[in-house]
Structure formats: structure tokens, C-alpha cells
Amino acid sequence: MPDYMFFLKMRYKSVFSALAKVMFMQSILILIVGVLTFAFSQGNHFFPFFYTALLSFLITIIFKGLSHGSKTENMNVQDAMLTVFFIWTISILVSAMPFYFGKILGLTQSIFESASGWSTTGLTVIADVESIPKVYLLWRSIIQYIGGAGFALIMIVVAGNSGAGLYQAEGRTDNLVPNIRDSAKLILVIYLSWAVAGIAALMIFGRLSFFDAFNHALTALATGGFSTKNSSIGYFNNVTAELIIMVLMISGATGFGVHYSLVQLIKNYIKSRKDLNNGKINRLDFKERMKAEPFLKNPEPKTMFYTLAISIILLVILCTVHIYSLPQAVRHSVFTAISALTGTGFQTVTFEKWNTLGVFVITILMIFGGMTDSTSGGLKTFRVYVIIKVMILQVKNYFRPQGTEHHIEVYKGVGKKKIDLGVFKEVIAVVFMYMIVFITGSLILVGHGFSLENSMFEFSSALSAVGLTVGITAPDAPPSILWTLIGGMYLGRFEFFLIFYAVIRLIKDLMLRIKK
Numbered sequence: 001m002p003d004y005m006f007f008l009k010m011r012y013k014s015v016f017s018a019l020a021k022v023m024f025m026q027s028i029l030i031l032i033v034g035v036l037t038f039a040f041s042q043g044n045h046f047f048p049f050f051y052t053a054l055l056s057f058l059i060t061i062i063f064k065g066l067s068h069g070s071k072t073e074n075m076n077v078q079d080a081m082l083t084v085f086f087i088w089t090i091s092i093l094v095s096a097m098p099f100y101f102g103k104i105l106g107l108t109q110s111i112f113e114s115a116s117g118w119s120t121t122g123l124t125v126i127a128d129v130e131s132i133p134k135v136y137l138l139w140r141s142i143i144q145y146i147g148g149a150g151f152a153l154i155m156i157v158v159a160g161n162s163g164a165g166l167y168q169a170e171g172r173t174d175n176l177v178p179n180i181r182d183s184a185k186l187i188l189v190i191y192l193s194w195a196v197a198g199i200a201a202l203m204i205f206g207r208l209s210f211f212d213a214f215n216h217a218l219t220a221l222a223t224g225g226f227s228t229k230n231s232s233i234g235y236f237n238n239v240t241a242e243l244i245i246m247v248l249m250i251s252g253a254t255g256f257g258v259h260y261s262l263v264q265l266i267k268n269y270i271k272s273r274k275d276l277n278n279g280k281i282n283r284l285d286f287k288e289r290m291k292a293e294p295f296l297k298n299p300e301p302k303t304m305f306y307t308l309a310i311s312i313i314l315l316v317i318l319c320t321v322h323i324y325s326l327p328q329a330v331r332h333s334v335f336t337a338i339s340a341l342t343g344t345g346f347q348t349v350t351f352e353k354w355n356t357l358g359v360f361v362i363t364i365l366m367i368f369g370g371m372t373d374s375t376s377g378g379l380k381t382f383r384v385y386v387i388i389k390v391m392i393l394q395v396k397n398y399f400r401p402q403g404t405e406h407h408i409e410v411y412k413g414v415g416k417k418k419i420d421l422g423v424f425k426e427v428i429a430v431v432f433m434y435m436i437v438f439i440t441g442s443l444i445l446v447g448h449g450f451s452l453e454n455s456m457f458e459f460s461s462a463l464s465a466v467g468l469t470v471g472i473t474a475p476d477a478p479p480s481i482l483w484t485l486i487g488g489m490y491l492g493r494f495e496f497f498l499i500f501y502a503v504i505r506l507i508k509d510l511m512l513r514i515k516k
Helices: 002-039 043-067 077-095 097-101 107-118 134-149 151-169 180-204 210-221 239-252 256-277 283-291 299-318 326-341 356-368 381-397 421-447 452-463 479-493 497-515
Strands: 408-412 415-419
Touching: 002 043, 002 077, 002 097, 002 134, 002 497, 043 077, 043 097, 043 134, 077 097, 077 107, 077 479, 077 497, 097 107, 097 134, 107 134, 107 479, 134 180, 134 210, 180 210, 180 239, 180 256, 210 239, 239 326, 256 283, 299 326, 299 356, 299 381, 299 408, 326 356, 356 452, 381 408, 381 415, 381 421, 415 421, 421 452, 421 479, 421 497, 452 479
Parallel strands: none
Antiparallel strands: 408 415
């Protein structure tokens, strides 16, 4: 037992060491945002950020002291899961403090806003976002953007190979290249490049101001949906800006492995086209090269495309065409469907005039979510695809000779993945847990007097980190509703089992310590 207690103590020291590094980075970030208050001529709001930075730095010192110089070089996945749990929980609480110290929101509302940011949900309890100081809107967008990338990626780049366990603990499965740290760097390059391109496009073609372009590009790419306007994207009534934002939302909901495979496809196409023109290969060779590209074999982009196409047709025919003109019906249906499936939550219209079927279609899209290893939430299109493929395989097996065995192999990111029993069990476990939490949260909202339809919509929006709302999320909502939605956002961000493992692990370790 003494040897195990020593081992346990050393493991927690490595966890605290990682926490100290992240909280120190967060301290610097908060202080930088606070300094920006002077650029907005809102210097009187510097101190809420300054006090929060001091709080974050104090937590850094505490964790640094607890770690006693321990390093995170050999952190395993179990310790990493505990670290991720601590990082996100503490970050949500600390990041809420500027809203609270600045008297923008009450304590519960501040935690809600922060949780909505870090989980990239986008639900807000700020009554009038256009009236509050801009620095708070900037802060919301920044935490949402970082939340989309994940602390694990930042840890890998900053702390080296020590972040490998964190990478896996946050649910990342695609290694773009064999080295995890290099994969993380590639992901950040992709993420930052899209952000820069999005800001530029919204300013040049969408005619948005730099502040609006900056915030909306970041939150669209993070599939978060925080807006600087009360009526979200509908405020601008700008088709060009909507098109750009739709591209950014789809990009954010696309797995980073799929992004990388697309880049490889483009590079190989250019090279192969050059070889074809120079006579090094013939047209048959050219076609074979293209057919072998992983991007063209990835099922997730196709699943997302077909899901959007079917849902948009249903929305137009059965819902929006009865409310708007045909061009407007198509415009709002396309934008809303993409916003829901990608888990972004931007809106061009409200749902007050939408019928039950339209709201139901959007609810299903929110539950499905974007691709794995992306910034979006939900069940993820990969799991939806696996379930469909297994169902089809099961039917086919009835018509095959007895004793024959077949398995499924699909491309995921840049490589093949065998859908064995272990993968299918993981899919079923997540889907089953999702439905349990979804039903529980929806019933809690029903218990507060809301209709089943609206309750399912609102809680699926929180659980899938979407941010669309039918009005249940409000500044004057009872704390019980807000904490229910916070719980949904929190559990949905980590797909349940990380949180359950971390809590159980903490309880068991604490009991072991007490018994000692």
C-alpha cells in the first residue's frame, strides 16, 4: 500500500504540473484581453480582467507548489483524462469571473456564459449583447475559439510530447502524421489559416467591420455561434456574409484529418496533372491515382452532404416555403440546416413561425452533429455512418452462406479504420448515454412548464453544443434551468465518459487517502 500511495502521489503531481502550465498561459491571455480595454476606450473595465488574471495566476502558483517540479513527460491516458477534467472545470469557472467582476452578469449566469463559450455551444444569457462593452464580446469569442481547438493541442505545442495523453483524452483520434506533436501543429495551422481567411473574406466581400468579422469568423470556425448582434447573423441581412459564414461553419465541423486529406488530394492532383502533361503517366494512371486518394473515400463528408441535402429539402417543402417566399425559404433553410448540423447555432431567423416538423428536423440535425475530430458536438457523422453500415451488413448477412464472415473497413482522416466489435461497442455506448442524458435533461425542462417539443430542442442544442434557441435560455431563466443546460453542455463536450471516469477516479482516490 505505501508503494501504491507513493505512485499515486507522483501521478497527481504530474497532473498538477500540467494544470500549472495551462493556468499560467490562461493568466497571460486574460491579462492581454484586459489591456485591450484601453484600445476600445473602455479602460474602466480593465480591472475585472486584471483581478481574474491574478486569480488565475494564484491558481498557477498553488498547482506549481503541489507539483514540486514534477514533469508531465510520461503522462498516461488515465492521468490525462483527469487533467483535462480539471483544466476545463477550472477554466470555465475562472473565465466566468470577468463577467461577474464587471457586473455584466450574476454568478450563475457568468458560469453559464463561460461554459457555453468553452464548450463551443453559443447559448447566451446576455439580454442585449450590443449594449455591453466590446471587450466582453471579444472575450467570449476568444474562449470559444480556443475551446474549439482544445487545450490538448496547445499543450502539445507548448509542452512537447507531454501532451500526447491529453490529445487522446480530449477525444482526438486522427493522427495526420505519425508524430502526435506534428499532427497538433498541422491542426493549429489549418485552424489559424481558416480564421485569417475568414476574417479577410468577411471584411472584403461581406463588408463587415473588422470587429464583427473577427468575432464571427472565430466563432463560426469554432462552431460556437457567439455573435456581436442580438439577432445573430440575421442582423446583417447580407447574403454574401452568410455564404462565407456557411463555408466557415462547414470547415469547423469537418474533421482535421479530412482537411489534411483534402490538402493531400490537391497536392497530388497538381503533381499528377503535371506528370500527365509531361507524358510521365497516361490518363488511366491519372485516374487510378485519384481513386486511391483517402479524401475521396472518406464517408463523413458524403454523410454530411446527404444529411444536409435531405434535411434542406424537407425544411423547404414542409416548413419554410409556407412562411417565406421560395428564394427566402431556400436561403433560411440552407443556413439554418448547416448551422444546426455543424453545431454552430448562428441564426438568420427565429423559430416562432416554424411548424413542429421544421423544429423536429433541426432537432435531429443538432443530435447528429458534425464530423469526429472537428470543433462540433453531437453524436458525430462517423457514428451515424457506422450504425447505418452495420444495419446494412446485418441485413446482407441473412442472404450470405452460413459461416461466412464479413467486416467493415472505412477511411477515417488519412487512414483506414476497421469497424470491429470494439469500435461498434464504443459507438453504441456513446449513443445510448447521449439518449439517456438527452431524455433526462428534456424532462427536467418539461418539468419547468415548457412543451416537450421546445424542451427537446433546447436541451439538444446544449447537449450537442449548438446554441440555437427557442427562448428557454434567457437572462431571467431560473438557476435550475441554467444549471441543467450547463450540465448538458459540459457532458456533451466530453461525450460523457471522460467526466464519469474523472469523478469516479477522484472519489476512489480520496477514499483511499482517507483510509490510509
